[in-house]
Amino acid sequence: TRVRSSAASDVYKRQLERYASLNGVPFDGKPLGSGPYIFRSWTRGGDMRFDANPNYFRGAPKIPHVVIRFIPDQNTMVNALRAHDIDLYYLVSTSQAPAVRTIPDTTFTQVATFNGEGLTFNTQRPPLDDVRVRLALCYAFDEKSVFRNIYHSLGGQGPTRMAPGLLGFDPAIHYYPYDPQKAAALLDAAGWNLGPNGLRMKNGKPLAIELSTVSGVKLREELEVVLQRAWRAVGIDVSVKNYAASLYFAPAGDGGPLYGGRMHVEIHTSSHVYPDPDIENVLAPDRLPPVGENFSRFRNAELGRLIAAGLASYDPAVRAPIYRRIAQIEIANVPDYVLSWEPQIMAANSDLHGLRPNPTGSDLWNINTWTFRP
Numbered sequence: 001t002r003v004r005s006s007a008a009s010d011v012y013k014r015q016l017e018r019y020a021s022l023n024g025v026p027f028d029g030k031p032l033g034s035g036p037y038i039f040r041s042w043t044r045g046g047d048m049r050f051d052a053n054p055n056y057f058r059g060a061p062k063i064p065h066v067v068i069r070f071i072p073d074q075n076t077m078v079n080a081l082r083a084h085d086i087d088l089y090y091l092v093s094t095s096q097a098p099a100v101r102t103i104p105d106t107t108f109t110q111v112a113t114f115n116g117e118g119l120t121f122n123t124q125r126p127p128l129d130d131v132r133v134r135l136a137l138c139y140a141f142d143e144k145s146v147f148r149n150i151y152h153s154l155g156g157q158g159p160t161r162m163a164p165g166l167l168g169f170d171p172a173i174h175y176y177p178y179d180p181q182k183a184a185a186l187l188d189a190a191g192w193n194l195g196p197n198g199l200r201m202k203n204g205k206p207l208a209i210e211l212s213t214v215s216g217v218k219l220r221e222e223l224e225v226v227l228q229r230a231w232r233a234v235g236i237d238v239s240v241k242n243y244a245a246s247l248y249f250a251p252a253g254d255g256g257p258l259y260g261g262r263m264h265v266e267i268h269t270s271s272h273v274y275p276d277p278d279i280e281n282v283l284a285p286d287r288l289p290p291v292g293e294n295f296s297r298f299r300n301a302e303l304g305r306l307i308a309a310g311l312a313s314y315d316p317a318v319r320a321p322i323y324r325r326i327a328q329i330e331i332a333n334v335p336d337y338v339l340s341w342e343p344q345i346m347a348a349n350s351d352l353h354g355l356r357p358n359p360t361g362s363d364l365w366n367i368n369t370w371t372f373r374p
Contacts, residue, residue: 012275036061036368045070055136061368062354081106086350087372089362092345094218097152101346109343111357112156114163114272117220118338122263124297127192127207134334135176136186137265141230142178146339150223154183154326156341160327161270163341163351165359166277168323173331192235200235208237212257213267215242226266258288261297269342275360277323280307283335298335 015032019025029042036058037050049076052061069086071077074096080086092100101108110121111197121128121137147157162169184194192200192207200207203211211227213220221242228238236261243257248268250256257263260330270282270293283305303326310322330336345358354370355365363364 001182028054028278037066042339043234056368058368062371063367066367067171069321078103081347081349084349088346088348088355090346092347093219093290093299094152094154094345095341097154097343097345100345105350107252107348107350107352107355108345109348109355109357110154110343111359111360112164112341113344114275115165115269115342116272116338117162117267117269117340117342118159118336120263120266120268120295120336121260121267121334122295123299123333123335124261125264127190127209128264130190131333132186132190133207136183136190136234137231137236138176138334138337139179139186140183140234140236141227143175143339144178146223146226150226154345155343156338158341159338160330161272161279161283161336161338162277162323162327162330163272166275166323168277168320168327170324170327173327180230182232187236194235199233199237204239207235208239209264211240211265211267212248212263213242214245257323258295261289261295263295266295267364273360277319278307278311279326280311283330284309296335298333300329300333303329314366 015027016022016025022028031039033039034053034057036053038053038058040049040051040356042048044354047070050063050066050068054060070281071080071086073367074093077086077089078096081089081100084105084195089100097108097110100106103330119137121134123129123134139280142149143159147153156164157175158164158169158173159172162173164171187200187207191202193202195201206259209231211224213224224240228240231238247254248258250259252260257267258266281287281294283294283296283298283303284292285294285301285304287294288297288299289295306326306329310319313319344363346355346357346363348355351372351374352370353373354366355363356366358365
């Protein structure tokens with residue numbers, strides 16, 4: 001049943017205060033809430049069952065019962081949707097989207113989120129401490145081809161942390177065009193000269209970088225192959241070293257390469273779960289790990305002042321030009337390079353109506369209005 005928000009903290013306190021640790025307590029498997037559905041049961045590894053909450057503040061849901069099935073294999077999920085054993089495949093992977101789109105009697109919906117996937121350059125680790133090298137890496141591969149072939153033209157595009165749809169997004173800021181000759185000229189200017197073996201050298205050392213991401217993410221592994229080939233074509237020795245997620249995102253003290261700054265170029269998705277352009281945590285000069293997630297370790301005094309100014313005002317007219325200038329600094333220095341604004345994709349049986357994808361949060365936000373009809 002519904003709990004008034006003013007009393008919710010007292011309810012949770014009574015449930016949980018007797019436990020020294022919240023890990024593994026019964027509450028974890030039978031939560032309380034005031035949403036559109038009431039939790040009924042959870043079969044580990046199987047399904048979760050919910051009943052409609054008649055007291056939901058936005059109106060009782062039209063569908064009386066919901067069963068969430070846990071299907072760990074994505075191919076099995078697609079087959080279940082094709083056979084109509086499930087009504088909704090939530091969060092379809094980008095790599096499966098082309099196949100899912102062809103399933104008969106299925107509605108395919110997608111929206112670009114504010115979660116940006118792309119490259120992060122460690123600006124404090126040579127040779128990436130030289131902006132000319134970072135720019136050369138951007139010129140050396142075809143972003144249009146990557147978006148089309150790797151990301152299947154799903155989601156959104158925009159090279160900086162200012163996602164399309166956010167206050168301050170500047171459509172005049174574009175990706176660097178695919179121009180291997182420009183990349184070569186930048187590397188020449190940075191003192192990296194092409195050697196007889198096809199690799200660039202400076203002071204007797206080869207231009208070598210390491211490319212990393214989380215192991216097992218097929219889409220990113222495909223991207224690594226493309227980047228490795230493109231960067232090798234302009235004389236860069238590129239090695240790939242991927243990590244299990246538990247290690248990749250581990251604290252520096254536990255050997256985590258991301259928080260520990262041991263990476264050169266890395267690929268991951270940076271989540272931005274609210275519709276505000278603030279990027280303090282990921283680009284402010286005082287938010288280097290472990291106090292933030294500025295994994296590029298980029299430090300720029302003007303950028304820091306602008307981020308603070310953007311946070312100091314609620315006025316969109318004041319804030320918009322601030323974030324446009326932030327994007328200009330970002331694209332000129334490329335501490336990171338967003339390749340795709342991650343799509344949120346749902347596929348449902350055609351008789352399920354009311355789905356409205358949302359760029360932030362959960363696409364289940366209006367589940368109380370969903371209906372089944374021919």
